[in-house]
Amino acid sequence: MAERQHAVELRNVVKRYGEFTAVKKMDLTVPENSFVTFLGPSGCGKTTTLRMIAGLTDITEGDLVIRDRRVNDLPIHKRNLGLVFQNYALFPHKTIFDNIAFGLKYRNVNKADIAQKVKSALDLVQLPHVADRYPNQLSGGQQQRIALARAIVIEPDVLLLDEPLSALDANLREEMRVELKRIQRELGVATIFVTHDQSEALAMSDKLVVMKDGIVEQEGQPEDVYNNPSSAFVADFLGHSNIFAGTLAEPSGETAPVQLEGGTTLKTTIHQIERVNRQQNIRAVIRAEKIMVSTNQNPTSNDSTSIPGRIKTVDYLGQMARYFITAEGQDWQVINPIDQHPFGEGADIFMHIPARNCVLLPGHHD
């Protein structure tokens, strides 16, 4: 048997609700065993895409392929998918055992095997002793674990999770996120995870898909997407970025100067210049945490730029501080770790920006 590459493939998938197009020409692959995250602002079509894959929403155009089989017209109960919802969606009138065993009943599994499988699913989610309880006798986090157990016990081809952690409080969420990732690794099941929490997305994914207004803005490994955003939207949506329009001058050696609109000049790398095809009009993206603030004027290395500025406001975040800075007539924001004390408001400082941290995007045309 030939090795299969993709658990799920979307080919030019479109979803229209009447006049409104919720998902536009989506092309996407979910490799086997991988953890893929859909990230994007509210209303960008994450849930709609997930529901199309699940078979809960009709596909208007295009092909949906699961494990080499076109499944557009296959009803949900024949798709063999594991679904986990934001609100757990456990069956309130069934015990935890019966909740987890539910999917096995339709798969010709005999009683002894059902008991065995339910038990190991409960062990996997680390709740071995709750089989006899009812869902309302469990906490939210426990209910979500049971929902996960119920979805994976049927050994689904794909696991689909729509913001499964967002109903949990912050601490529990972090714990569950680690747990979920562990379970996914252990089972090796291809997983699509929908979230609008960027730290969740960055921490968990093998592949990150950033969506906006029904299209894929950028996809790739989280680190790649984070470091090399392909659009101002992605740069701004993932973390905090400073984005300025500017023009590119001739490179000299490994770096080239970029003239920003306000008059500031930065250095960027040849690699970045190639990314924008040596276009003249560009936008420069500098991530807030990739600028170093210090009172020292000297550049940290000879390919970095130092810009004098003054701190307007400080957001104290514990280990970090977020500075709002005015420099050469422009507003910047910088996030830096705090060394003992954060800089005070009104302090005169220098911003140091290494050339490789000045990411270029094509100029305005959107």
Add this chain to the structure above:
Amino acid sequence: MTNGWSLIRIATILVYLFLFAPVAVVILLAFNANQFGSFPIEGFSLRWFDSLLHNDAIVRAFKTSLLLGILTSAISTTIGTMAAVAMVRYDFPGKKAISSLLIAPILIPEVVLAVALLLFLQFLALPKSFGLLLMGHVVFTLPFVLLVVQARLVSIRRDVEEAAMSLGATPIQTFFEITLPLMLPAVMAGMLFSFTISFDDITGTLFWKPGGVETVPTQIFAMLRNSISPEINALGAVMVIFTVAMPLVATAIARRVSAARIKASKAK
């Protein structure tokens, strides 16, 4: 402040007295030994209940009412539940219109509805029959089932059903495994409603019943026209006890059943 409250309290008590005293009087007089219902009661006796049992017309009327009530509630509950599922879970053209149409019988005065159905029958040149009577009762009780079940169904999250289907249950299996059990209390309530409404109904029944067929309410009505026999008090008492006890017994049984189910699953 306290004065105001005690006034309200007194008024409330008086209103309830006014409402329930006649019922109490009927029940009390049913046990009166004397032929002529008057206070004070002279002697306690069950003779009127006994004579009820030996009154063929009444026994027949009781059987008719019982059959009518059971059939009405079975049909109304089935159709009403299916209609509720259609209204809440599916979108189809003309949904609003159909919904208003199904609810209309509670909004239209019963007499109008009764006459309308009768005229319709005449238009079709069909004779009155038990079937028509049953149909009338179904039309009349359907809205109650529909409203009660609909209200419950709205609160059952769609994602629970979606989860069931994702696990391999067909839509029909999902209905019987998930949706129906979750809305069972409402379905039972609808069933009780339609039974008691059918059992008590007089206006529509008077119009629709074929000649010679009497239900308990129309029988009482007919008897009242001749004389005020103490049998009527006894029959009234039986009706009251029946319609009050029914829901109570049903709720008790429902509690038992669900408790037993929980116990059974605990024992596993």
